[in-house]
Amino acid sequence: MKRKKWMLLLLFALSLSACRGQERAELSSDAASAESAASESAGGSVGSEETESGVLSNGAKLITVGETQAAAETLSSKIEFQNVDETVYVTGSNINIRKSPGKGGALQGTAQKGQSFRRTGYSKEWSRILVDGKESYIASRYLSAKQSESSASAADAAGSAGQAAQSLSFDPSWPLAANSKIHSGSALLYKADASVSNGKTICVNAGHGTKGGSDVRTLCHPDGTAKVTGGSTSAGSTTATAVSYGTTLKDGTTEAKANLTAALLLRDKLLAAGFNVLMIREGDDIQLDNIARTCLANQYANVHIAIHYDSTDSDKGAFFMSVPEVGTYRRMEPVASHWQEHNALGKAVIGGIRQAGGKIFGAGNMNMDLTQTSYSTIPSIDLEIGDRASDHSPAVQGKLMDGVVLGLKQYFGL
Ligand SMILES: [Zn+2]
Missing domain, CATH: 2.30.30.40 (SH3 Domains)
Structure with missing residues (x-):
């Protein structure tokens, strides 16, 4: 009898300490996320509504998190x-x-x-x-x-159209979207002024710019098959970085930054030309991986243009990543139903850039198996507007983006 009581007491004590352990684990993982939010906030890339209390001193972290949590619980139940x-x-x-x-x-x-x-x-x-x-x-x-x-x-x-953009978030129930791993960010939809609108929506995707994107891997192809060409991820791989860091241009500018200045120029030119624009990012960090970006474009745009600079050093000019001539790849959905559209869009855009006086690399295309293309259900290209040695001044980028608008008008017969 006595022994049984002891056992019960012991069990009780054990279960108590187990609970405590769990509590502490949850608390410290919350502390970790609060810490990363605070450091991102300091970088200016993650949002603020807690400007004063958002920056936590190291010592006060646990207490502050606990208080914030308690406050949040009270709020949501009593509000x-x-x-x-x-x-x-x-x-x-x-x-x-x-x-x-x-x-x-x-x-x-x-x-x-x-x-x-x-x-x-x-x-x-x-x-x-x-x-x-x-x-x-x-x-x-x-x-x-x-x-x-x-x-x-x-x-x-x-937005030059003077209209506020609409924030559009990702929905994991969309087709192919379940393979995305980073998708807490939102894209911005700008509508062209009604007096000039042509009703077409262009997704402008400034390549790279996802903090932590290179630490996460996603499936190259929605069906799990291996990549058929090399590139930043080698042929034969079934997974690739969710969003890679990108290259750094010769003058020290990150590719992500140069892509963004071009994308912002393109946005304004497209709006002025009557296109609606879906902007994937307008800052240094958007929490949307390549699959999420592509699914947002599939959902809300008529065509998808990702802007990049290539990692070579020869100032070789602009080109697009065309769909590789590999039977298994071209027979895989959604590539099978859309690869001809991707290549036609690429040709039109390169044609426009050539007309605008932009420099073109070779025939204007390079075959590449990309995550973007593998998940696109609308005409979609990765457009490399230059490389590490290219002039990325506003004058040169402006000319290139004029060419993109020209090419899109021709693509749509406008
Ligand atoms: Zn790139």
Whole structure:
């Protein structure tokens, strides 16, 4: 009898300590994610709504996280939203959009100054907004029911059409989307002014620019088969980096940065020419891997153009990555149904660049088996606009992007 009691006591003590251990493990993993959020926030790439408390000192980390969590739990259970139905505008940069109200709510993406949303619920701290038809939450103090002059001019700066962009998040239930591993970021959709709109939407994908993207691997082909050509991932591989870092140009500029300046130029030129534009990224870090980027383009755009600089040093000129002449690859879906469109789009764009006076490499194409092409269900190209030795000044990039617009107009018969 005595022994049994002892055993029970012992069991009780053991289960208590097991619980404690688990609690501590959860807490410290939360601390780790808070730490990375804080360091990203310091880099200016992840959103803010907790500007003051977001930067945690090392010593205070655990306590702060615990408090934040508790506050978040209290908030989401007690929060009462006043039902509203209005358009609101974002007044800050990189503002977090969360799946539930409170600083502990899972991150869904970030919103940019001047962006507009439908607000369906208001409380002093948090607002319920619709992102892609889904209820999401954003700190009320970064929203204004009026488009202020400063946010209007920010929207002007962001898009020459003067319209705020719509934030579009990734949905893992889309076709082929289950293979994506990084997809918490959102793309931005700009609509061309109605007076010039041609109704076509171009996805402009500034290559690279995903923090941590090279530490994660995704399937090269949706069916798990191996890559048929080399490249940054060698032939025969079944997985590739989710988003590689990219090269560095000879003057020290990262390829990701040069791709972005070209993409921003292209965005404005496309909007002026009447195209809608789906921008995959407008900052140094977007948490969207190559598969997520491609699925967003598949969903919301008519064509997909990724912008890159090649890693050679010969200033060889622009070209696109064409679909390799390998039977097994060309018979694999969705490549089988779309490879001719990809190549036709590439030819048109290179033709436009040539007309605009841009330098072209060889015949203007190179066969390459890419994740982008392997998952694209719309005409889609990786466009290399130069290499490490190329001049990437605004003048040269502007000329190249004029060529891309020209090529797209010809592709659509506009
Ligand atoms: Zn690249």
